[in-house]
Amino acid sequence: MTALFDKKILISLSDTDHDVSQIQNSFLSIVRTANVQFENIFDGYEEAYKDGNVLFIGLKSASQVIKEYIIYHRGRIIDGALQNYSTTEQFVYNTVNPRSEKNNRKHIHSLYENIQKYDTSACGTYLTIKEIGEAIKDYVSIPYTLPIRFRFRLSIPLDDILVFNGFTDHPNSLFGDLKIKFKINLNAFVFAQVNPIISMAKYYTMNKTDLMASGARQTEEH
Template sequence: MKTHTPKSQENLQTIENLLKTFAIQPFQNDGEHHFSIKEIKPESQMPSLFDKEVIISLFDSDHDVTQMQNSFNTLEFKMNLLFDNKFDKFDDVYKEGTFIFVELKNSSELIKQYVLYHRGKIIDGSIQNDATTKSFIYNTIKPKSEKNNNRFVHSLYENVRKDDISCCVRYLSIKEISQVLASQTSSPYAMPVGFTVSIALDDLLIFSAFSEYPNSLFGDLKIKFKINPSAFVFCQVDPVMS
């Protein structure tokens, strides 16, 4: 007995096979592809003051390609927080249970201005004299899903009160502040604190559409930037929600 198949059904496929023809198949690593992580030290003398320029090379001759979208600058620095009140009239119970946080809304806002150099020459159009404002605007439209995955980069308020690792923040109790300021006699009172910031390169506007940089093809690439000490904000941690 011979089965007759209508011509209209000869080329029919299952839905699964049809969808596969439109899907991008994931890359399978056959062992010939690999990546490595390398730390590049700044060319500028470190430690440096806030008003000094910092130069960092984004080029590495040991790597064929630099993945800009996965690269970041890590800055560790000390700064003085200035207070006009020593909180000496507050109850001890209040001091122990009340915290403030000093933060950067987005770590890239710490960079005040920057310029890129390619093989020792300034890249036309790369000079940014108000990088803090542009970084703020650019990161405002970024989806939240991209702000929750990196350490010390983005400070969403709902994450700050949860002490999330993604926040670029330093927590201080009123008790701790009061103890440091107690012996000081003149206002403003200064409290030294340490801070760690990770600045994702693609959070900077000039690298927002940058993915991979072929080192051997394009050659030396450097960024020179200045820090903006006025980019920090502070607020009290919600004692009820936290």
């Protein structure tokens, strides 16, 4: 989907001709595209290490991308469904959520140890220092805006949204024609550096042949 951060997004969660079932196993799948701003150009890195140093940019939990939301049932707002502090709500909920539910679920939770393993459970993307430096090297104003847009997928389990928690305790097949309208929370995004020892080792392992060939060419030139 394409949406500005200050615009509300309306998504149908069900079809008018079909009742909802297994809502606890349902999720929203969203592909986000965004630009990033940096306050420096990472010129302190030696050229040989830029490809192997990696930043992760994304969310701690996919549901935290929702800033505020309203739930509609058959065209009418559900009483009490207006939530203006959804990100805080999701943070509290996921804090008490068992860690077992945060592992091995694709694009839903970004645990730090899983980011280090480039695990698919993380909801975000990876950028190398070299990619960032190349993209903003000609910019002179601060903050530097990364002109290359990055895309990543989020999967939001519906029962991670508080208003849907109770649906798992009721015969949810009685509910139909559900819609959610929400806004994206720009401030929910976080970043972390992948452990350089791990990312450098991964880079050299994946590019061993090319690096050895490049080293051989440089030796011949000298």
